[in-house]
Amino acid sequence: MPPSVEVLDGHEAIVGRITVRRVLPRRKLRTVGAWCFADHMGPVEVTETSGLDVGPHPHTGLQTVTWLVDGAVLHRDSLGSEQLIRPGQLNLMTAGRGVVHAEEATGTYRGTLQGIQLWVAQPESDRFGDPDFKHIAKLPEVEFGQAVATVLAGNFLEVQSPAPFGKDLIGLDVILHRGTTTFPLDPSYEYAVVAMDGALEVGESTSKPGQIASLGVGRDEVAISAAETTRMILLGGVPFPEPVFMWWNFVGRNADEIGTFYRDWRDKAARFGEVNSALARIPAPPPPWEPIRTTTAH
Ligand code: MN
Numbered sequence: 001m002p003p004s005v006e007v008l009d010g011h012e013a014i015v016g017r018i019t020v021r022r023v024l025p026r027r028k029l030r031t032v033g034a035w036c037f038a039d040h041m042g043p044v045e046v047t048e049t050s051g052l053d054v055g056p057h058p059h060t061g062l063q064t065v066t067w068l069v070d071g072a073v074l075h076r077d078s079l080g081s082e083q084l085i086r087p088g089q090l091n092l093m094t095a096g097r098g099v100v101h102a103e104e105a106t107g108t109y110r111g112t113l114q115g116i117q118l119w120v121a122q123p124e125s126d127r128f129g130d131p132d133f134k135h136i137a138k139l140p141e142v143e144f145g146q147a148v149a150t151v152l153a154g155n156f157l158e159v160q161s162p163a164p165f166g167k168d169l170i171g172l173d174v175i176l177h178r179g180t181t182t183f184p185l186d187p188s189y190e191y192a193v194v195a196m197d198g199a200l201e202v203g204e205s206t207s208k209p210g211q212i213a214s215l216g217v218g219r220d221e222v223a224i225s226a227a228e229t230t231r232m233i234l235l236g237g238v239p240f241p242e243p244v245f246m247w248w249n250f251v252g253r254n255a256d257e258i259g260t261f262y263r264d265w266r267d268k269a270a271r272f273g274e275v276n277s278a279l280a281r282i283p284a285p286p287p288p289w290e291p292i293r294t295t296t297a298h
Pocket of ligand 1: 059101
């Protein structure tokens with residue numbers, strides 16, 4: 001018997017100027033393989049001068065994955081990258097020991113913005129490595145059942161994503177047409193499904209946008225049904241074997257380490273570079289476990 005599907009509610013958050021539905025992490029689901037964060041952004045109307053508009057902010061120990069369904073975003077980072085991203089393309093930024101980026105309005109695009117931003121926790125072997133940025137302009141598609149999958153990460157039905165992720169990870173964007181499609185799965189992976197624009201029947205459970213359906217490990221397939229054409233994201237991977245301590249935009253292993261990242265950002269340490277952006281640098285809130293710095297007037 002495969003494990004039962006557990007549907008968990010996400011919560012709304014404000015990122016930059018838009019509302020997102022954060023579906024990972026959840027209290028009962030910290031990671032899915034190495035996937036440790038998922039924000040469904042929009043749909044929201046944007047203008048030439050107002051968009052996602054997330055000012056310069058740091059990351060550590062993770063890869064950020066930006067995937068748009070609609071719209072455009074301008075990415076800038078401390079490596080000097082300046083890259084417009086459009087639907088069908090993937091931005092993959094590797095933070096390693098530290099990187100800074102901003103996500104801005106494009107100066108030309110107006111219309112609907114929608115997408116998903118995902119984070120992948122880096123393993124011990126890579127997490128203090130060099131930062132990196134890759135833009136992948138085209139990703140492979142594979143048709144199966146009533147579905148067309150774009151392979152964002154890993155390998156699915158012998159089709160390999162060109163994006164440089166670690167091993168033991170899969171990420172698919174799937175257009176599911178009306179009917180039931182059986183997805184072949186790897187029993188050594190755990191999986192989760194995020195509905196992007198309509199309700200899905202995932203196994204015996206119903207899952208809607210704003211929720212995440214956790215499939216657990218030990219399945220060799222799952223049947224997913226849609227009443228009409230619906231987009232979904234499938235995330236999966238071998239359960240991440242290391243403890244993940246996430247706070248604000250940092251992924252580490254414990255509070256001490258995160259405290260160091262916090263102070264390095266606050267103090268503009270060399271770990272984090274500069275981004276050429278008109279948007280304001282985003283300060284980190286003090287971690288609740290940091291001693292309060294008081295200044296005394298003399
Ligand atoms: Mn970011």
